Amino acid sequence: MRAGDRLRFPERPEDPDSAYVFESLDYETTGREMNAYLAEFHQGKASRAHAHDASEFLFVLSGELCVTVEANDHFLAAGDSIYLHPAVGAARVCGRRRRAVPRGLGHDRRARQRCPP
Numbered sequence: 001m002r003a004g005d006r007l008r009f010p011e012r013p014e015d016p017d018s019a020y021v022f023e024s025l026d027y028e029t030t031g032r033e034m035n036a037y038l039a040e041f042h043q044g045k046a047s048r049a050h051a052h053d054a055s056e057f058l059f060v061l062s063g064e065l066c067v068t069v070e071a072n073d074h075f076l077a078a079g080d081s082i083y084l085h086p087a088v089g090a091a092r093v094c095g096r097r098r099r100a101v102p103r104g105l106g107h108d109r110r111a112r113q114r115c116p117p
Helices: none
Strands: 008-010 018-023 035-039 055-059 064-069 072-077 079-082 091-096
Touching: 035 091, 064 079, 072 079
Parallel strands: none
Antiparallel strands: 008 018, 018 035, 055 079, 064 072, 064 091
């Protein structure tokens, strides 16, 4: 998909204070086994817990994210990634300190920290 053809949406269209904005990189594809998004998370804002019908892979391009999956917090920095299988259930994402631009979710090197509420 060409960059100029993508549409940009807030997490919650009705809320001007959404935790992130995203672009679907594969919205024209049917029967997807994985979702591809480009998202920008805003510092200190937490998304609603949500799940997808397909797998999701996040790769952090810059900044830091806190991803909560099944009550476990995963802190990701630039270059980190995490994979979410659709059977895992809902995940919640929060931008930390700086803006973070992920491409989909990985391992947790900072397990003792907690994601902000």
